[in-house]
Amino acid sequence: MESKADVVIVGAGINGCALAYELAKRGKKVVVCEKNYIAYGATGRCGAGIRQQWATKENALLAKKSVEIFEKLGDELGYDIGLRQGGYLIAIHDEEGLKQAKKNVEMQNSIGIPSRIISQDEIKEIAPILDPEGMEAIAATFCPTDGHANPFKTTYAYAKAAKKLGAKIYKFTEVKDIKVENGKVKKVITNRGEIETKYVVNSAGAWSRKIAEMVGIEMPNKPVRKEALVTEPLKKMFECMVISFKHGIYFSQQEEGQILGGIPSPEEKVGYYTQPTFSFLKHMAYMLGKYAPPLKHVRILRQWTGFYDVTPDALPILGETSIDGFIQCNGFSGHGFMIAPMVAKLLAQLICGEKLDMPIDRLSMERFKGKITEEKAVVG
Amino acid sequence: MKIVCRCEDITEEDIIKAIEEYGCETLAELKQLLRLGMGHCQGRTCLILAAKILARKTGKNLDEILPSFRPPVVPVEVGLVGGEDGK
Numbered sequence: 001m002e003s004k005a006d007v008v009i010v011g012a013g014i015n016g017c018a019l020a021y022e023l024a025k026r027g028k029k030v031v032v033c034e035k036n037y038i039a040y041g042a043t044g045r046c047g048a049g050i051r052q053q054w055a056t057k058e059n060a061l062l063a064k065k066s067v068e069i070f071e072k073l074g075d076e077l078g079y080d081i082g083l084r085q086g087g088y089l090i091a092i093h094d095e096e097g098l099k100q101a102k103k104n105v106e107m108q109n110s111i112g113i114p115s116r117i118i119s120q121d122e123i124k125e126i127a128p129i130l131d132p133e134g135m136e137a138i139a140a141t142f143c144p145t146d147g148h149a150n151p152f153k154t155t156y157a158y159a160k161a162a163k164k165l166g167a168k169i170y171k172f173t174e175v176k177d178i179k180v181e182n183g184k185v186k187k188v189i190t191n192r193g194e195i196e197t198k199y200v201v202n203s204a205g206a207w208s209r210k211i212a213e214m215v216g217i218e219m220p221n222k223p224v225r226k227e228a229l230v231t232e233p234l235k236k237m238f239e240c241m242v243i244s245f246k247h248g249i250y251f252s253q254q255e256e257g258q259i260l261g262g263i264p265s266p267e268e269k270v271g272y273y274t275q276p277t278f279s280f281l282k283h284m285a286y287m288l289g290k291y292a293p294p295l296k297h298v299r300i301l302r303q304w305t306g307f308y309d310v311t312p313d314a315l316p317i318l319g320e321t322s323i324d325g326f327i328q329c330n331g332f333s334g335h336g337f338m339i340a341p342m343v344a345k346l347l348a349q350l351i352c353g354e355k356l357d358m359p360i361d362r363l364s365m366e367r368f369k370g371k372i373t374e375e376k377a378v379v380g
Numbered sequence: 381m382k383i384v385c386r387c388e389d390i391t392e393e394d395i396i397k398a399i400e401e402y403g404c405e406t407l408a409e410l411k412q413l414l415r416l417g418m419g420h421c422q423g424r425t426c427l428i429l430a431a432k433i434l435a436r437k438t439g440k441n442l443d444e445i446l447p448s449f450r451p452p453v454v455p456v457e458v459g460l461v462g463g464e465d466g467k
Binding site: 037038039040044152156160171172230232233256301302 | 402403405406408412413415419420422
């Protein structure tokens with residue numbers, strides 16, 4: 001194992017691997033320490049949707065810039081990432097929701113995101129399988145450039161491209177402690193050896209809080225158990241991801257034809273509890289049948305759990321901290337996959353002392369000292 | 381060409397490539413990369429075969445690779461297993 005590095009990244013999820021690539025591309029000596037295997041955590045358990053339709057400008061911009069990168073990423077990295085842009089259809093349930101949707105669409109359009117309000121009839125045109133009545137939808141918003149990428153392929157593509165540029169990714173390597181001297185990051189201690197470094201990036205997802213504790217930083221993130229299910233594969237029926245902020249549901253038909261989705265479960269808990277629940281299965285199956293009645297006859301193959309790394313305002317925590325060289329890259333609150341390409345680029349720019357493509361000061365932990373603006377456009 | 385996972389059409393060559401090129405060491409990683417065991421039978425047919433390939437390529441023991449199975453996995457009738465005459 002390397003005894004020295006410019007940057008040690010903790011966690012080989014999508015964000016850790018994307019950042020490893022962006023840093024290696026800039027000539028940095030990068031080591032990634034992953035306590036399990038690549039995409040073991042939230043990345044490998046997520047719906048992998050790519051949505052630009054956000055309520056806060058920070059998230060919308062990060063997502064839009066990420067879509068621009070996603071669109072060329074397969075070519076840039078040299079490996080397929082399974083990108084499909086079938087759009088996101090977001091149900092609107094009442095007048096209040098319509099008012100908020102109009103505001104969101106206006107903000108999104110102002111930064112170049114092609115979202116729009118659509119009628120009940122248009123919902124049926126875009127996805128004939130949907131039942132607006134069952135959805136309790138009076139309208140919806142739709143953005144055709146939203147979509148989905150394969151989370152495994154994308155993460156492995158970043159990891160392979162990073163390795164080609166000299167980055168080292170150590171699986172089954174757990175960070176046990178981080179040594180700080182005179183307020184600066186000095187050394188990372190793992191179960192397989194010690195690495196001297198000036199920078200440590202905390203991209204440990206739901207375990208980020210524990211990593212931050214090693215340098216004496218207390219974080220407000222909470223791990224929240226989320227569940228998802230997948231059905232048997234069927235022939236292609238619809239292209240878009242369907243979601244609702246009111247019901248918290250999301251589902252789409254994947255590349256191989258299976259329906260994959262999730263919904264907040266009645267037994268949702270804070271903590272690292274991984275057992276799938278029957279109450280989720282029942283609730284999700286019921287709601288799926290309401291949204292898309294023909295799906296009632298499709299068989300469920302499996303269900304599983306993962307964790308959202310949730311912050312008080314559902315926005316990520318990015319950038320520098322009170323410890324020199326300790327960089328945050330976490331708190332993604334259920335949308336870490338879709339903004340990873342841009343987050344990685346920005347943090348690489350920060351670490352390399354380049355000019356940032358967009359400011360991230362408002363996403364540092366400092367914001368929790370003042371009044372926060374919560375992102376309300378959250379599902380799952 | 382030897383088919384290992386019938387639900388997802390995965391061959392022995394696919395698995396060897398995932399081990400050699402992507403450094404896969406576990407069934408979970410093969411599952412992520414290839415969709416091994418993610419089809420209709422949920423791995424009942426292919427996981428043991430894939431585990432044997434992993435063991436051969438990585439030098440690990442089968443016990444380290446396989447999750448713990450509790451047979452018979454697929455529900456069977458008591459009378460069918462016990463038979464009529466106890467033999």
